[in-house]
Amino acid sequence: MLNDQALEMIKPPFVKKQPRTLEHHGHQRIDDYYWLRDDSREDPEILSWLKAENDYTDAVMAPYAPLRESLYQELIGRIKKDDSTVPVLDNGYWYYTRYSGDDEYPVHARKAETLDNPEEVLLDGNKLAEGHEFFSIGNMDVSLNNQLLAWSEDTVGRRIYTVYFKNLLTGELLTDRLEQTTGDVVWAADNRTVFYIRQDPQTLLGYQVFRHTLGTEQKEDVLVYEEQDKSFYTGIDRTRDDSTLLINHDSTTQCAVSLLDATTPEGNFTAFLPREANHEYDIAKLDDWYYIRTNWQATNFRLMKVKKAQSADKSAWQEVIPHRDNVYLEDYLLFKDALVLNEKENGIPRIRVIQLSTGKEHQLSFDDPVFVAHFSANPSVDAPRVRIWYSSMTTPDTIYEYDLFTGEREQLKQKEVPGGFTPSNYASERLFVTATDGTEIPVSLVWRTDRFSKDGTNPLYQYGYGAYGYTIEPYFSANRLSLLDRGFVYAIAHIRGGQILGRPWYEAGRQQQKRNSFTDFIDVTRALAAEGYADKNKVFASGGSAGGLLMGAVVNMAPELYLGINADVPFVDVVTTMLDESLPLTTNEYDEWGNPNNKTDYDYMLSYSPYDNVQRQDYPNMLVTTGLHDSQVQYFEPAKWVAKLREYKTDDNKLLFYTNMEAGHGGASGRYQQQKELALEYAFFLSLLDQLQ
Missing domain, CATH: 2.40.10 (Thrombin, subunit H)
Incomplete structure (x- = not known):
């Protein structure tokens, strides 16, 4: 292990300042590190600096390399090597995926009629991934006659997919290939026509729905729908009875659906209901009825139904499940x-x-x-x-x-x-923490019973997200055991911006209410320490993407509360990103974060944007991670943030930056490789505890 003197000689790599003036609404910002953006991801100076940062991270963590390896072995040791999903019967075939041995990727397979019949391999992810540092299957769809397979692949991590086709009777790969897609692909009932979505090559926004006929060139495909409103996402699907093709039009506060009879693929999609401001709905079909989950006069959603011919007349909609103020209708499923x-x-x-x-x-x-x-x-x-x-x-x-x-x-x-997990060794609890404004914040906790005392001595790992109405559920994680078995209490702070308490909970954490997400998280930290769940000197926090924004805001607002922070693919340069419509996802996000082209939104977003609010103050020990090919949060956001933090922070705490040079927003793609990044995070936190001893 390196001694303190040797560690002091390890210096972070130099990054130059190159001031750029950004002016909006008569307000100027100076961005010294804007130059770190390279959309081609080929600039040798930038790539060299990212690699140097990776080397610096490895050098600082070198004393804990054995711990890092031990954690990695623990994590992969809890993965069952030979495993499979529960088979699902669909259109006469049982479908499942299975893993074997040290394989990183699943095999997708099926059996006809009964599980006693021979296995038919649809796709072997391990063979398809050969020669690629990153590999991901986006979507798979089997034709209604069970004879043809369409699937999509991403081999970069940018979530740009190519669609391929396979004859399942002969095993032959067809020559058809559809480039620059979102990965979604849906068969029509004629077993020769598919629909897919093309992406804008710059913004990566899927906005054009095309019809492709097998045996033809992609350049001959027919454009059947083009989204004109850049605040909408476009998706395609098929009803569960396979009778109807759907185009889903989704924005933050407005949703709509267009329909086409699957037996007439050359027809035109028609709107189920004309778009309406602030109206969100989704549909499902049962015989001649369409069921509608809708927020029309129903904040927490209600369920209605209507015959297709009357779908555009809301007065004809019949209520099935009424709206309730205290119950959120999350999903529904129809059977005969x-x-x-x-x-x-x-x-x-x-x-x-x-x-x-x-x-x-x-x-x-x-x-x-x-x-x-x-x-x-x-x-x-x-x-x-x-x-x-x-x-x-x-x-x-x-x-x-x-x-x-x-x-x-x-x-x-x-x-x-694997590894001897015993459920009775662990305990879980849901409690509510009173926020500064009096709101009760749900918190889900888990700990190992023989390592926990409610006396303020346990280290705490607190996780949060708080955006898009997405709820971080209190699910099981085998990976989490590596912390629990070392005495950690693990907490999920269900802060506003999620949707655990219904739609109003989401509304209270977006746009002009966004700061509630950050103050909720801070209030949870303080309460858990005050109530004896955690040692206030041993608190760690983690979040990714929008949760990385949460981490960035929290360390600016209350850095003294945390010993260590992990910010994974963090969305931290909020204002600059949301002003740039050429970046992926920007225009779709205005209803989530606000549109900084409006001065009111600009001022509010600027008040919390982590990059813009870096101060000359002490910061916690921090590990920041990204993927060079990230399509959601571009690598240069965390890169700029780290560079600015190095310049401004007034402490000697660790600031480590790791870039996966072969991956995107989700990190490494293989089931074992993914654990290496988690092992780094856990080793980083445990090394900080070790230094407290």
Whole structure:
């Protein structure tokens, strides 16, 4: 191990300042590190600096290389080498994925009619990934006659996919190839036509839906829809009965759907309902009825239904499930004679089954006080049972199947955790923390019972996100055991901006209310230390992407609370990014963050943007990570932030920056390789604890 003197000789790489003046609304900002942006990702000076930062991280962490390797072995040791998903019956075939041995990627396979029949390999991810540092399958769709497979691949990490085709009867790869797509692909009923979405090569916004006929060149494909509003995302899908093709039009506060009969692929998509400001809805089809989950006069959503011919007339919509102020209607699923509802009340999931013919209902039962339950794969409306994915912070992921009419439950599979995991060694709790403004913030906690005392002595790992209405659920993580077994308390702060307490919880954490997300997280930290869940000198925090923005804001506002911070692919240069419409995702995000072209939004965003608010003050020890090919948060955001932090911070705490030169927003793609990045984070935090001793 290096001594203190040797460590002091390790210096971070030099990065030059090259001032650039940015002026908006009569206000000037000086960005000394704007030059670190290179959209081509080929500038030798920038690449050299990123590599030097990686080398610096390795040098600083060299004394803990054995710990890092030990953690990596722990993490991969909890991955079952030979594993498979529960087979799902769809259109006469049982579909599943399986892993073998040291393979990084799954094999996608199926069996005809019964599970006793021979296996048919659809795709072997390991073979497809050969020669690529990064590999990801985006989407797969089998033609309705079961004979053709369409799938998409990304081999860079930029989420730009190429679609390929395979004849499943002969195993032959077809010559058709569709470039620059979002990865979504859907078959029409004629088994020779597919629909896909092209991306803008600069913004990466999927905005054009094309129709492709097998055996033709991509340049001959027909444009069937083009999104003119850059604040919308475009998606394609098919109803569960395979009768109808869908184009989904989604923005933060407005959603719409267009329909096309799958048997007439050369027809025109028609709107289910003309777009309306602040109206969000999604649809599902059952026989001649369309069911609509809608926020029309229903903040937490309600369920309605209508015949297709009357869909554009909201006065014809019939209410099925009314709006409730205290219950969030999260999802629903239709079967021939059953409606299954996935709801949340006070942050706790509830799944109800209603028999359509009689109105009788029952609620599915679960075992833990704090848990997450969602629909699993349920492709058939004719199935007599519903599959549910269930997990808690002490219960590994479990697939249950419930009889729709008796409620009888069968466990089909529970994820195996090698290494001797015993659920009874761990305990979980949900509590509410009172924020500065009096709001009650839900917090999910887990710890190892024989390593925890509520006396303020345990280290704390606190995670948060708080954006897009996305809820960080209290799910099980085998990786988390490496912290729990070392005495950590693990906390998920369900801050405003998520949706655990319904739609109002999201509204209270976006745009002009965004700072609530940051103050909630800080208030949770203070409360957990004050109530004895954590040693106030041993608090660590972590977040990625929008959660990385959270980390950036928190360390500017309350740096003294944290011993260590991990900011993964952090969105930290908020104002500059949101002013640049050439960057991916910018225009789609105005309803989330605000539009800084408006002065009111500009001023508010500037008040919290982490990069713009770096101060001359002490900061916690920090590990910042990114991917060179990140399509969501460009690598230069965290790069600039690190450079500015190095210039401004007044402490001697560690600031490490690691760039995965072969990956994008999600990090490494293989199931084992992913664990190397997590091992670095855990080793970083544990090294800080070691230095406190």
